[in-house]
Amino acid sequence: MVEIADKPDGSPATDGEALPLEDFLSGLRIAWRGGEVKPTARAKPAAKRERRRPDPLLAVTAELEEWFEAKPWRTSRELLERQQVKYPGVYPDGLIRTVQRRMKIWRSAQANALVFGPFADAARPAEIVHF
Template sequence: MKAKRGRRRPDPLIRATSDLRKWFEAEPWRTGSELLSRLQVEYPGDYPNKLLRTLQRRLKSWRSEQANALLFASEKMPPGHEVTTPQ
């Protein structure tokens, strides 16, 4: 399988990534558009609307990480604390 190509240009959201991640973790249901609007209020003039798709891709990745953490949490739990499903 061919390796995924890396970034072609510098990350335009690098300075705001920690803020975005905190906002996402506090309110994971927020859309990319809502987070971009908040970012534009916090950093006026620094983040244009054209970054919406980039932010949406970032959110997709973070949501995938969260889903994997939930799905595989039982593998990391100590013995005797497994999640059981009703039969």
């Protein structure tokens, strides 16, 4: 391109590698079809997938939450064992991670209430609007 600019008549370079200015400019109209060419470009993140199977703790979630609120220092293992004693053979040990995830949400809500007090509902991260 420098060689084209250096020539007073604007004729293309003689080495055959440089593209004439008119060809370059005409190619800009369709260059967008090739997509992003910068090495820093990233693909859009995939949408978060939804639950793939029914919730195994749906029937006892309210009961688990009550137990958690009564004694929040209890571990998820203790809550699951309590469910297993109350309903033998219904809730296997493999549900421990599900109970841990629930407790993480409940603990986060409690911490949010402690920090923000009466304004805890307004300060929830899911409800904060970003401009």
